[in-house]
Amino acid sequence: MVTMTERARPNADPLLPLWRSAQVFRLASLAYAMAILAGSMDRVVHPVAAWSLMAVQVAWSGFAVTALSAAGRARHTVVILDIVVTVALIFGSWLGAPAHAWQTHDVLPTVLWTCNAIVSAAILWGRRIGMVVAFVVAMSCNVVTDDVLTPLTVNATLPVLVCVGLAIGALARTAEHANAQLQEAVELRAATEERERLARQVHDGALQVLSLVSRRDGAVDPELAAMARAQEQSLRHLLTQLSPTGTTQSRMPVGSGSVDVAAALTGFAGERVSVSAPQDPVLLPAAYGEELVAAAREALHNVVSHAGPDARAYVLLEDLGDEVALTVRDDGPGIPPGRLAQAMAQGRLGASQSIRGRIESLGGTAVLETSPGEGTEWELRMPRAPEGRAS
Amino acid sequence: MNDLEDVVEPITVMVVDDHPMWRDAVSRDLDAAGFRVVATADAVASAGPRAAATRPNVVLMDMQLPDGTGTDATAAVLAASPGSCVLVLSASSERDDVLEAVKAGATGYLVKSASAAELVEAVKRTADGQAVFTPGLAGLVLGEYRRMSTVPAAADEMPKPTLTPRETEVLRLVAKGLAAKQIATRLGLSHRTVENHVQATLRKLQLANRVELTRYAIREGLDDDQTRPAVANP
Known part of the structure; x- marks a missing residue:
């Protein structure tokens, strides 16, 4: 078992804090909307x-705050309803007073509060849909106040x-992304600790x-x-x-x-198989190195299939500066x-052709030396900076 | 093993390893082969004093000790008992440390999974003053000479050690897994000449390392009694 510390625990619902902050804003904007309506009574023709x-706006706000603050709920329905109710309330402003009463400079009672639908959509679906909903809400406002053509x-x-x-959508995706990375890091740490523990156990015991x-x-059966x-x-x-200090990490592309x-x-x-190599990494452009x-893998495979059960293989890697030399020898x-030549004549493109092809197609050389009783020896040379390609 | 019985004084060995089971198994193998295990140590701190007290011909050195590395212990042992030869026994996971231990003065390297017969042979050759190479060590040494040749020497520095073409040729064949006898046949040399070439590659590396350590000590203004290689191992 690996215990996780409190300092970096990924959240199952990483956007929950964002949802909760948005609901605080919803209540604040509701109070603001009420104040605006109270101050607009001189323009309102039908106060009732x-x-x-x-x-209705207060009732919906109460419901939305409760529903969206709760973790793990299906938020989609609430957010769709949020948009519908918001647009409906914007157009409902006509019931209180005609369009010309709201035109330019003046604000609708719903005004700042309409942001809530946009914020909800942006948190849930990201910045693109957030911007679309914002466009719909803004155009609704402009239609209601007869401001569609106002500059x-x-x-x-x-x-x-x-x-x-745009901003809330981007923020939400960033938060999710950061949480996913944190999740990965925590898993990696747990896996590394587990590996180290296993390695110690195996090393000191079995x-x-x-x-x-x-x-x-x-003393025992041979x-x-x-x-x-x-x-x-x-x-x-x-x-x-x-082992974390072993080769696993350095095998990652550098x-x-x-x-x-x-x-x-x-x-x-x-x-x-014995592998001899310099202590320092021998770096090649990915395509060439791979x-x-x-x-080398093919050459070693050949040893296994053709050189008999007792044959040993020796791999030697040398960094010669402008090129890298790799020798695969078997005894x-x-x-x-x-x-x-016989195999070639029979149309069998054996492993030797494949090895040669791999190396020569990238500007290197592949030489096979063999004679009966002397094993086989491949010498592969790969240029460090292949022609027409700076590295 | 027959020739061992003719020797009046058996070869003395010290085993440095922190696993009791391993120490016992190795000691038993060595006793059975006619060597005399005169000391064991389970840490860097105890390795030096025990080597000084027993002056073993050969020290079998583990690379991972509780209070330091096999490199530290090699330096400590050779400072305490300069006549001893250190043979590093390492699990493959400690491969990268091996070159450091060799630079610190170890004259051989064997993987821990080698058989008892291979170990006995390696101890015998180490006691005889020969370098015990694996193909892996040859690859590391080759790489180290190439690395040094690419680093420009500073004006005040000794010229970097280099390999002669013949030494390079021999070392490459060792790295490709050929035994000394096979190399001798292939190059038309005597077995002894091949051994000498192989030894020379290690000796030059160790000498360069010692010079480097001394220069480092002087540069850092360390006192004379602090310039022992045991501590000056950057």
């Missing part, structure tokens, strides 16, 4: 109708509301017993000792990859589009002369 609509310099309702939709058994060659040795080697290899060939090759090391590693029986 106007205050009835305000009652934006005089009536800024439209640009202001669209900006609200590994010691295995090496003890494998060392007591004479087959058992060999099995213990094989398991010991594969466990040690596994630990290399589990910088943009580079591959550490040395780290990638270490992954091939095992009971029958082809080189793939060619198997080798390939009799003419054998490769």
Whole structure:
């Protein structure tokens, strides 16, 4: 079990704080709308109708605040209704007074409060839909106040509301994104801690017993000792990859589009494969590095399938400055002369063609040396800065 | 092993490792092969004094100790007992430290999963003054010489150590997994000459490292008694 500390716990509902703040704004804007209506009584022709609509506005606000503050509810219905009710209330202003009474400079009783529908839509669906809803709400206001043709310099309702939709939508997506990253980081930390714990456990326990058994060659069944040795080697290899200081991290691409060939090759090391490489990373552009590693994989695969069960393979990686040299040698029986040509003549494009193709297509060279009893040896050379390509 | 019985004084060995089970198993193997395990140590702090007291021919060195690295312990052991030869035994996960231990004076390297017979052979060769190489170590040493050749030497510095073409050739073959005898056949050299070339590659590296450490100590204005390699290992 890995315990998580309080300092960085990802939230299951990362936008909940945003929803709750929005509801505080809803209540504040409701009080403002009531004050505006009270101050507009000289223009209101039908006060009873106007205050009835305000009652609806208060009732809806109360419901929306409750519904949207709760975590994990299906908010879509509430937000759609929020938009419908808002637009309806904007047009309802006509019941209180005709359009010309509200025209220019004057404000509708709903005015600032209409932002709530835009904020809700932007939090829920992001900035694009937030801006669309803002456009609808703003145009509704402008129709009601007969301001559709009023220049934006005089009536800024439209640009202001669209900006609200854009800003809140962007904010919501950023918050979600940050939360997702935090989630990932926490998971990674938990996984790393778990790996370290496992590695320690294996190193101090099972590994010691295995090496003890494998060392007591004479005292125990030789087959058992060999099995213990094989398991010991594969466990040690596994630990290399589990260890955070091991190769797992450096195997990640370094910088943009580079591959550490040395780290990638270490992954091939095992009971029958020895890998020799410089201590420092050997970086190649990703496409070149990956082809080189793939060619090495094929050459090693060839050793397994053709060189017999006792053959061992040796990989040597050298950084020669302007080029990278990779040798894959085995101590198997080798390939009799003419054998490769024979395979080619039969139309079988063997692994050797594939290896050569990979390397030569990128401007490198691939040479195979073999003779009976001498094993096989591939020497692959890949230029560091391929022609027509600065690196 | 027969020739060991002819030797009047058996080869003395010290085992530095913090796992008791491992120490016991290795000690048993070495005893059985005719060596004498004269000391064991489970930490850097105890390795130096015990080496000074017992002066072992060969020190088997683990790379991971509770109070430091095998490199620290190698430097401590060689400062306390300059006549000893250090053979590093490392799990593959500690590969990167091996080069540091070799620069600090270790003359051989073997993976921990090597068989008892391989270990006995390696201890014998180490006691004989030979360098015990794995292909992996050869790759690291080759890489280190290349790295040094790309770093421009400062005006006040000694010239960087370089390999002769022959040494490079030999080291490359070691890195490709060829045994000394195979290399000798392939290059038309004697077995002993090949061994000498291999040893030379380590000796130059260690010498350069010692010079570097001394210069570092002088530059930092350290007192004489603080310039022991045991502490000056940046």
